[in-house]
Amino acid sequence: xxxxxxxxxxxxxxxxALSDFALDSAKRTFGxxxxxxxxxxxxxxLGSLPAILAIVVLVAIFGLSSDTFLTxxxxxxxxxxxxxxxxxxxxxxxxxxxxxxDLAAGYTAGVTAAVLxxxxxxxxxxxxxxxxxxxAAMVLGLWTGFxxxxxxxxxxxxxxxxxxxxxxxxxxxxREGGSIRIExxxxxxxxxxxxxxxxxxxxxxxxxxxxxxxxxxxxxRDGSPLSMVALKSGLAAVLxxxxxxxxxxxxxxxxxxxxxxxMPYVIPLVLIIVVVLTFxxxxxxxxxxxxxxxxxQEAARRAGINVAxxxxxxxxxxxxxxxxxxxxxxxxxxxxxxxxxxxxTLLLAVGAAVIGGTSLFGxxxxxxxxxxxxxxxxxxxxxxxxxxxREPFGIEIDFGxxxxxxxxxxxxxxxxxxxxxxxxxxxx
Amino acid sequence: MADAPILEVLGVNxxxxxxxxxxxxxxxxxxxTVTSLIxxxxxxxxxxxxxxxxxxxSDTGEFFFDGKPVHIGxxxxxxxxxxxxxxxxxxxxxxxxxxxxLFLGRxxxxxxxLDEASMEQAARETLASLSVRTVKSVRQKVSSLxxxxxQTVAIAKAVLWNSKVVLLDEPTAxxxxxxxxxxxxxxxxxxxxxxxxxxxSHNMNDVIQVSDRVCAMYLGRVAAxxxxxKETRREFLVELITTGRSGDVGLVNTExx
Numbered sequence: 001x002x003x004x005x006x007x008x009x010x011x012x013x014x015x016x017a018l019s020d021f022a023l024d025s026a027k028r029t030f031g032x033x034x035x036x037x038x039x040x041x042x043x044x045x046l047g048s049l050p051a052i053l054a055i056v057v058l059v060a061i062f063g064l065s066s067d068t069f070l071t072x073x074x075x076x077x078x079x080x081x082x083x084x085x086x087x088x089x090x091x092x093x094x095x096x097x098x099x100x101x102d103l104a105a106g107y108t109a110g111v112t113a114a115v116l117x118x119x120x121x122x123x124x125x126x127x128x129x130x131x132x133x134x135x136a137a138m139v140l141g142l143w144t145g146f147x148x149x150x151x152x153x154x155x156x157x158x159x160x161x162x163x164x165x166x167x168x169x170x171x172x173x174x175r176e177g178g179s180i181r182i183e184x185x186x187x188x189x190x191x192x193x194x195x196x197x198x199x200x201x202x203x204x205x206x207x208x209x210x211x212x213x214x215x216x217x218x219x220x221r222d223g224s225p226l227s228m229v230a231l232k233s234g235l236a237a238v239l240x241x242x243x244x245x246x247x248x249x250x251x252x253x254x255x256x257x258x259x260x261x262x263m264p265y266v267i268p269l270v271l272i273i274v275v276v277l278t279f280x281x282x283x284x285x286x287x288x289x290x291x292x293x294x295x296x297q298e299a300a301r302r303a304g305i306n307v308a309x310x311x312x313x314x315x316x317x318x319x320x321x322x323x324x325x326x327x328x329x330x331x332x333x334x335x336x337x338x339x340x341x342x343x344x345t346l347l348l349a350v351g352a353a354v355i356g357g358t359s360l361f362g363x364x365x366x367x368x369x370x371x372x373x374x375x376x377x378x379x380x381x382x383x384x385x386x387x388x389x390r391e392p393f394g395i396e397i398d399f400g401x402x403x404x405x406x407x408x409x410x411x412x413x414x415x416x417x418x419x420x421x422x423x424x425x426x427x428x
Numbered sequence: 429m430a431d432a433p434i435l436e437v438l439g440v441n442x443x444x445x446x447x448x449x450x451x452x453x454x455x456x457x458x459x460x461t462v463t464s465l466i467x468x469x470x471x472x473x474x475x476x477x478x479x480x481x482x483x484x485x486s487d488t489g490e491f492f493f494d495g496k497p498v499h500i501g502x503x504x505x506x507x508x509x510x511x512x513x514x515x516x517x518x519x520x521x522x523x524x525x526x527x528x529x530l531f532l533g534r535x536x537x538x539x540x541x542l543d544e545a546s547m548e549q550a551a552r553e554t555l556a557s558l559s560v561r562t563v564k565s566v567r568q569k570v571s572s573l574x575x576x577x578x579q580t581v582a583i584a585k586a587v588l589w590n591s592k593v594v595l596l597d598e599p600t601a602x603x604x605x606x607x608x609x610x611x612x613x614x615x616x617x618x619x620x621x622x623x624x625x626x627x628x629s630h631n632m633n634d635v636i637q638v639s640d641r642v643c644a645m646y647l648g649r650v651a652a653x654x655x656x657x658k659e660t661r662r663e664f665l666v667e668l669i670t671t672g673r674s675g676d677v678g679l680v681n682t683e684x685x
Contacts, residue, residue, distance in 0.1 A: 221544060222567065283541045288524075292532055295521035302519045303533030304504065363523035 033228045048357040050419050051372035054412070055379065062383030069386045072251040075243075076264055080191050082378030083266040084109070084328035088345065089352035089370035090277060091321030094314045096353055097281075097294045099362025100148060100155035103346060104140075107166035108319050109326030110341030112137040114173040116187070116327055117180040117336040126186060134323060140166060141319020142312065149311035163346075171338050179337035182330055190269065190331040194262035197248040203268055204244040208237045210275075266328060270371070273324070277367040290314060295363035325349075344406070348377050351409065355416035373416070380412060381405045432495055434459045434624040435480075435511065435593050440489035442479055449475045450486070451649045457593055457624035462615060464627045464635040467645030468669050473628050476645070477595055481513050482506045494592075509593075512586035516597040520582055522571040526563065527551040529570055530585050554588045555580075557621075558614055576607025583614055593624040600634055612638050632662045646672030651679050 062069040088105055095102045102108075115136045119129035140162075147158040174180055182188055195203065212233040219229045244263060252260035281287035292300040293310045301307050322341075329345070330336045354360060355376050356369025385400040397404065433456040442450040450472050457463055467473050479486040482500045491498050493509050500506055506513075520529050527544070530551045536543040551566045560580050563573075570578060579599050586594045596615065600608040616638050619625045629635050635642060636658060642665065644651045651672040656665075667674035 285535050285537065285542060288528060288532070288535060288542060292521045292524060292528075295523035296519065298517070299519040299521050299529075299532070302503075302515070304507070305533050363521070 033224050048366070048369050048372050050416065051356045051369065051376055054355070054376045055372065058376065058379045058383060062379070062387065065390075066383065066386040066388075069383055072246050072249040072261075073253075074382070074386065075246050076194075076251055078378055078382045079267060080264055080332060081382060082374050083191060083264075083270050084325045084332065085345065085348045085352055085378060086270055086325075086371050086374030087273060087328055088322050088325035088341075088349035089356070089374050090273065090367050091318045091325060092346075092349050093353045093358050093365055093367055093370050094290075094318045094321065095155065096350075096358050096360060097290055097362060097365055098311060098314050099294055099360075100311070100314070101159060101350070101360075102144065102155065102315065102318050102322075103159040104144065104162035104166050105159075105318060105322040105325075105349060106341040106346030107163060107170055108137060108140045108322040108341070109329055109345065110170045110336070110339075111140060111166050111173065111326070112323030113326035113330035113336045113340050114170055114180060117182050117330055118173060120182060120184045120187065121180055126184060130327075133327070134320060137319045137323025137326070138316050139319075141316040141322075144319070145312035145315030148315060149308040155315075167338075167342065170340070170342075174336060174338055177338070179335045181335045187327065187331050188334050189265060191264060191266045191328055192331065192334070194247070194260065194264050195268070197262045200244050200248055200263040203263065204240050207271065208233075208240055211236045211240075266331075273321070274367050274371060277321075281367065286310075286313075291363060344409075347413075348374075348409070351413040351416070352377050354420060355412060357420075359420055360417065361420075376412060377409055380408050384408060431458055431460070433457055433492075434494055436492040437480060438490045438492070440476065440479055441487045442475055442484060443487055449648050450479065453489075453645075453648075453650055454653070455480070455643060455650070456653070457626055458641070459592070459624050460619055460622045461640040462619045462625045462627055462638050463641040463643060464629060464639040465643050465645065466629065466632075466635060466665060466669055467651075470647075471645040471669070472648040473645055474597070477513070477597065477626075477628065480506070481511065481595065507589075510589070510591045511593040511595070512589065512591040513595045514579075514582045514586050514597065514599060516601060520570045520578060520585075523569065525569050526555075526566045526573075526581055529581060530554070530588055532585075534589070550588070551584075554584050558584055558587070558617060560584065560614070562610070574607065575603050576610050579603065579607075579611050580614060583611070583618070587618060587623065591623065593626070594618060595626040595628070597628045598630065599627070600629065600631060608634065632665050635665060636660055636662065642668075644668035644672075644678075646679060649679060652677045 059070075068074055088109055091105050091108075092102055112133050116129055116133035119132055120126070124132075144155070144158055144162055147153050148155045194200075212229075215229045215232050218224070219226065247263045247267075248261050250259045250261045252258065281290065289300065289305045289310055292303065292305060293307050297307055300310075326341055329340050352373035353365065353370050354373065356365075356371070356373030358365025358369045358373075384405050387399040389396060389398045389400070391397075435457040437453070437455045440450050440453040440455070441448070453472070453476055455465075455476060465473050465476070475484065478484045479489070480491075480500075482502045482505055491500050493511075498505075498509060521532065524532070527548050531547045536547050536550075538546070548566055555563060555566065558580070562577055562580070570581065573581065583594070583596065583599070599611050599615065603611060612634055615625055615627060619638075619640070627635070627639065636656065639656055641654065642656050642660075643653045644665065646669070649672070651668050652674075654677060664674050664677075668678055672679040
């Protein structure tokens, strides 16, 4: 309750005088649910709204200025491009929630991918290769976590050093200049292959059912009206059905021999990961403690939470998830080279988390933010490439050039960070 | 006050290196009573509290809880006895809501998952039992609460665990007039419910208003441990704090300290 009455609550029922848990017992209607949402936005809690707006605006701009942007082929391609960054962004979200950062997450992904590829090349069975790769990812995470949580070195410094160390490990693993090819059809298929259209529909239906069930349970708990549940479920259903119907169209080139349609495997994989992680964060004691440490470390310590253990485990999970992202990266190009997880991977991942609404200062954020932010950051280069050379105002600009792409992605990140900083100013 | 003390510490000494901070301090907390711990900055109030709550190990000293001698090895032991501390800096997570803060570190589980419904219910009951009437929803984030409301939540967090003793470190230091009154009313209600309440405060008006007893510290010693009433003069307490002596009460030879 701020001392200044907000114009967001003009009705007497919403005034400052409300007390006695009035909002808890009040039956909430569609109207109050909307005005709650408004006042939350006004108080600076923007959540993922900026990211959603950005997606809508970008799709509109690119859709209008390029003929190929809104095609089934590009849509699937775009989602496949986004997947790895999204998963690494979720990895980084784990430590961002603690107010820490992992600058080495990109190369953690690279090293993990290299371990996986090397073991497959050595004819290990896939499950064993995956197990070893996962172990490697967790060990890298634990190493970082140990230095941060037990020795108390700032994560920025530790992971800056690890950025070099892990890059070195990756170089040694793939032998400078070389690359490791991946022949395993399952690993290649994560990003390259698609589920059959029929099964895609089944998955879509299951997804919609799960979403409705979750919304309904949520409304039972917080008393939000059924009309709100219906609205959200309806929107989600339409979105899912549109996405799946586009993906189920044949998107192969005209003279291709085989049809290419259905949902790429990576989409349900990413969704499963986000659901599991969200569940861990929201419904388990571990998740609650993680958020508490991110919000106020001292309060968490006094509440008997083992802060060091939370830190350590967060970095370990960050490593594991980054490793999964690494497998996606490798799957997309069917090989691992010294640049896997390098270049701008890490920057895009951190950017994705922040653009999605996860705070750099800890304690604020959700896993789903990584998806929204990842989509924004994948849209920018994808769309710009397709827009290509144009002559606005008589000046020729190649929008597809790396220079323009970097500048645009950088500006988007800067914008997101300013929104984060400004909204923090407003809430505190 | 005829009751036996619920918490009694005798002969506590504490040094930090060469600095002897606490000299043979005796301190008692009675059930259903507000005991104010007063003293100038550096008098040793906070150190005493930290010794009682196990954050600092005391060099010497005996601890009795409910008449029985107890060993205090760390904060966990103290919490297990039913002693809770509300620190000056509140120790709330602003990014979490009231329920989440109240149950932080002691979440209720159902099938291994957080049992939100039961925690929410208990939170509401606790706040209601403390006659806290200013919170709109127990699902409000702490960042949206006023200073007084935060203090209330912090205190509620301490009493949610059927605690027997609550130590409050300057609960009104950062509050306005109306909010101070709210919190002091709450402090009084805690004592009326039978808890032993310790109030650390620099505000003598607050102390006189809610306390049944005053323990005044002066340079690491207890200058006086006396019953007071609303009629107690402010000057009496101020003198105890500044010189360790007022009239017949206080340290005999303050120069020797």
